[in-house]
Amino acid sequence: MATHTHSFDTAPSVPPAGYLHGDSSSPQRSSGLQVIRRNGSFSPFDAGKITVAITKAFVAVEGTEATASRRIRDAVESLTHQIVEALSRRAEPGRPIHIEDIQDQVELALMRSGEHKVARAYVLYREERTQERRRRESRTSEPSQPRLHVRLKDGRSEPLDEARLLQDVSAACAGLDGVSADAVMAEVRRNLYDGILLHELGLAQTMAARSLVEQEPNYAYVSARLLLNILREEALSLVLPGAVSSSQSHSDLKYDEYFPEFIRCGIDLELLDKELSNFDLARLAATLKPERDRNFQFLGLQTLYDRYFLHKDGVRFELPQAFFMRVAMGLAMREIDRDARAIEFYELLSSFDFMCSTPTLFNSGTLRPQLSSCFLTTVADNLDGIFKAIKDNALLSKYAGGLGNDWSGVRGLGAHIRGTNGQSQGVVPFLKVANDTAIAVNQGGKRKGAVCGYLETWHIDIEEFLDLRKNTGDDRRRTHDMNTASWIPDLFMERVEEDGAWTLFSPDETPDLHELCGDAFAQRYVLYEEKARRGELKITRTVRAVDLWRRMLTMLFETGHPWITFKDPCNLRSPQQHAGVVHSSNLCTEITLNTNHREIAVCNLGSINLANHVTENGMDETRLKKTVTTAMRMLDNVIDINFYTVPEARYSNLRHRPVGLGIMGYQDALYTLRIPCASQEAVRFADESMELVSFHAISASVDLAAERGRYATFEGSLWSQGILPIDSIDLLQNNRKHTLTVDRSAKLDWAGLRERVKTTGMRNSNTMAIAPTATISNICGVTQSIEPTYQNLFVKSNMSGDFTVVNAALVHDLKKHNLWDEVMVSDLKYFDGALGSIDRVPESLRQLYATSFEIEPAWLIQAAARRQKWIDQAQSLNLYIDQPSGKKLDALYREAWHAGLKTTYYLRSRSATHVEKSTLQRTDGKLNAVSPVAVKACAIDDPTCEACQ
Incomplete structure (x- = not known):
């Protein structure tokens, strides 16, 4: 094999674009390693050239005196060693490294070291050299390439x-x-x-x-x-x-031929329900729209490929439009005109106007159609009840359910156990078992099992509960994988504001506290405090409310847990107060349904893609109404079709029939409307868009009640009294000492709808909840849920790998201003995907494309408060805070309480989500010689979030 001596391109004032590779201990020429040059020829690698290359890069920025600087010499030596070491780790035996990959490592090392100006000069020089080569190649014929061959499946070879x-x-x-x-x-x-x-x-x-x-x-x-x-x-x-073609040409695909055979194949493999064969498969195949396959972005299609499509022994045999139709058929199975409904449901899914939750997408049309997303349980105060709850967790998690466990009824540490005349070890040891169960049952390898434990703030074990996610202390009393949330009554927040005392109890001595809310809770709590002062209760402790609150917020900042959720708004505004108590929320804090020892609450989720329903002129109300109406029918169908793994879930779901219709693509909608997230206009849009969704969701449930009948526990509900979500704010206000900071305005005909609800009834006890949509938003290629833009350029990490994410709307606008170039990419990396410090970007764009940490979190709370007035459940609300402090956190979460929010979700702080400054090019291909994980960010869709969507 011929080799060529390769020298760096040089220029007096710009850095070279050279290569390197070799021994990791010293920059020596390596006789065994080869570099592929751009013309396809090979050169032996000489690592010593990297020192020259980096030195010239510094000289280009800092002048010739840089070579005399000890700092520069040390930096060059250190960078050379890092690059050589990195390439040595990634080198595949016997396989040469491409020159571009080597240059990537130079760029990556410069950025990681913080030498942003030097890295930028290097990037610019590489781009100039690339353009020069293209111009040169356009004038001359390309050098002849060696003829390559392809090995076919049968072992034969043919020319490429x-x-x-x-x-x-x-x-x-x-x-x-x-x-x-x-x-x-x-x-x-x-x-x-x-x-x-x-x-x-x-x-x-x-x-x-x-x-x-x-x-x-x-x-x-x-x-x-x-x-x-x-x-x-x-x-x-x-x-x-x-x-299937046996050569390099692709096989022709005709969906009308493929789809009926796909259904038969799935049935033969015992993966699909035999009932699907009774649909008019030819009719359904004719309505499939293959062109919609081209609407996927890579992250969405790769996610479907890895985790959703049906497979046999790892071979995926389900194509995208067949996937959507299979889900639609599963949801239409009990419809009278099942074919027409399947087509209607398919249209909604394949257009990305609406997307069902992950469990529905996983299991619809299969032999065990567990389609529900969230399960809420109350744990009984005895060993049988505790371990039954853990068994239920396992069964529910097995088929992709996300879990919320209420542990507030379990007696605390030191409480008397009558059966053994001993003392209880409290809640924590059982939480450890629940944590390990969630990890052991990992939903068939499709995603990790996930659970959130809830505890009320008056529980005697609350302080140990706050420490569960710490990385220090006795590991037997830690739950490193389980989420936790504090279930906070209003009385506690009042004590915090007045700097009062707070008494902790064990629930075996105060059993009714768990079953009361609002003023009734406050009155009973004061009576127990008096009993404790008289010595009539054995297990009590009094703390300063502010101290407990501060400790709660400290742990939230340090460990991300416990999440802050408010018991009384969830109960006082619940339409189902007559049917029981809301003892906790779910895994992602958006579900607020009543539970007891006979009922495991179940919620069935799906989300409207708001981005598809907005034009530059505003909301497309006609399209939104159509989407909401069909989506509500699909969600209601889930309840009857669903495969229930435990009888308590079936009993609860069929009695109350709750669903949770949410939204995603909210930030994309703001981009279309040219509204900055941190503005009154955005708050107003949050209000008006959610009012539309709420109005049509409630109206659709009334229509379903007229067609199919009311849900069994309608009588006595707030609905039956004509109290809609917008009206239930008064119930909360009547239990608050302060005035809620909630706007009460409305635009639609709520009086007419209110009358329809009272006279016709509702099909569903609950209709709305805004879930995280971590995965389904990826499938649709839109921003998740109600989230602001995380960063304009970053790498998202999930179970399918690492994916470069670029804000396409921003790129479109920057191109209009002739600002999208290599320097802008480099600047975005340096400034963590934010525009705020890039002066050449117009101020209007910096405001419109402000990222999550550039937005004051108060704007997020204001928008959430406007939505909350229309929602009968809650919303998964992440809060972002730059440069957090105890004072800021205290003010932020008090504001959330004053605004009447029911729950909050993750707290994101800058220190936990810093982006590594590195190149994103050629970082994720299995065939690439260099494949580092380029940027690590705290992606919002970590596996714990995904269990909901």
Whole structure:
């Protein structure tokens, strides 16, 4: 094999774009390692050149005197060592490294070291050299490349058909602005080698497009379309094996032929319900819209591929439109005109106007259709009850349910046990068992099991409960994987505000406290305090309320737990007060349903994609009404079709029939409307959009009641009294000493709807809840839930891998201003994906695209308060705070309480979510020679959030 001496390109005032590799201990020439040059030839690697390259990079920025600086010399030596070591770790035996990958490592090391100006100069120089090479290549013919061969599935080899590769890439780029098939092909060529496997060709194309996403967000669509080619071949190999090509050309896909065979195949493999074969499969196949396969971004399609599509022995045989129709058929199974309803449901799902929750997508149409998202349980105060609750957790988690456990009724540490005449070890040891159960039952490998434990703040074990997520102390009394939440009565917050005392009790001596709320709770609590002062209660302790509150907030900041949730708003505004008590929320703090020892509350979730219902002129109310109406029917169907793993869940769900219709794509809607998140206009939009959803959701439930009958416990509910969510604010206000800071305005005909609710009734006890939508928003390619933009450029990490995320709306606007270039990418990395410090960006854009930590959290609370007035359940509200302090946290959560919020979710602070400054290019392809995890961010959709959506 011929080798060539390669020297760095040099210039007097710009850094070189060289390569490096070699021994990790010293920069010496390595005789065994090779570098692939851009023309396909090979050079022996000489690591010593990296010192020259980095030195010249510093000289380009700081002048020639930089070479005399001891700091610079030490920095160059350290950087050289880091880069050589990194490449040595990633080198594959016998496989050369591409020169571009080596240059990536130089750039990455400069950014990681904080040498932002030097890194920027290096980036600019690389771009200039790239453009120069392109100009040169356009004037001269390219050097001849060695002929590569592809190994087919049967072991034969054939020459690489590069024209076919280009055809595939060009088809994937068709109709997309800002993308180039040539750019993708240039990346593809870097990953080709003689004897490449046939399936690796598709992967090379997909990963090549994926690596360009940070340059142009539309490459996310290109990579998805190329991934679809891989999926198509895989699916057809099992469903229609005769249609699969044995060469480099792709098999033709005709959904009308594939879909009926897919259903039959799924039934034969005992993965799908036999009842699906009784649908008019030809009619359904004819309505599928293959063109919608091209609407996926890479993250969405890869997520479906990894975790949702049906498979046999790892071979996926379910294609996207078949997936949506399978889910729709499962939900339409008990409809009178099941085919028409299946088509209606399919239209909603495949258009991304609405998306069901993850359990519904996993299991609809299967043999065990566990379609519900959330389960809330109350744990009894005896061993049978405790371990039954843990067993129920396991059974519910097995089929993708997210769990909320109420532990407030279990006696505390030191309480008397009559059966043994001993003392209780309290709640904590049992929480440890619940924690380990959630990890052991991991939902079939699709995602981690997840549970949240709730405890009221008067419980004697509350202080130990606050410490559960600490990384220090006795590990037997820690739950490192379990979420925790404080269930806080209003009386405690009043004591905090007046700097009063707070008494802790064991529930075996004060059993009714757990069953009371509002003024009734406050009166009874004071009586128990008097009994404690008289010595009539054995297990009590008095603390300063402010001290307990501060400790709660300190643990929230340090460990992310416990979440702050408010007992009285959840109960006093609950439509089902007559049917029982809301003892806790769920895993993600948006569900507020009553539980007892006979009933495990169940909620069935789905979310409207608000971004699809907004134009520059405002909300498309006609489209929204249609979406909400169909979505409510789908959610109501879940209740009857659902596979219940425990009888208490079935009993509760069929009696009350609660559903939780939420929203996602809220921030995308604001972008369309050109409204900054931190503004009164955004607060007003949160109000008006949620009013529309609420009005049509309640109206749709009334229509379903007229068609199918009221839910069993309607009589006596707030609904039956004509008290709608907007009206229930008065019930909370009557139990508060302060005036709620809640706007009460409304725009729609609530009087007419109120009368319909009273006379016709409701099909569902609860209708709305805003869940995190961590995964389904990825599928739809929109911002999750009601979240502000996390960062404009970062890498999202989830169970499917690491994915470059770029704010496409921002890129579109920056291109209009001729500001989207390599320097802007570099600046965004340096400033953690935020525009605030990039002066050349217009102020209007910096406000519109402000990221979560640039927004004062008070704006998020104001918007949440406006939504809460319309919602009969709650919302998963993450709060972000830059440079947190005890004073800020105290003010923030008091404001949430004063605004009448029912719950809050994660607290995100800058210190826990700092972005590593590194290159994002070529970081995630399995065929790439260099594949580091480029940027680590605290992605909002960690597995604990995903159990809800």
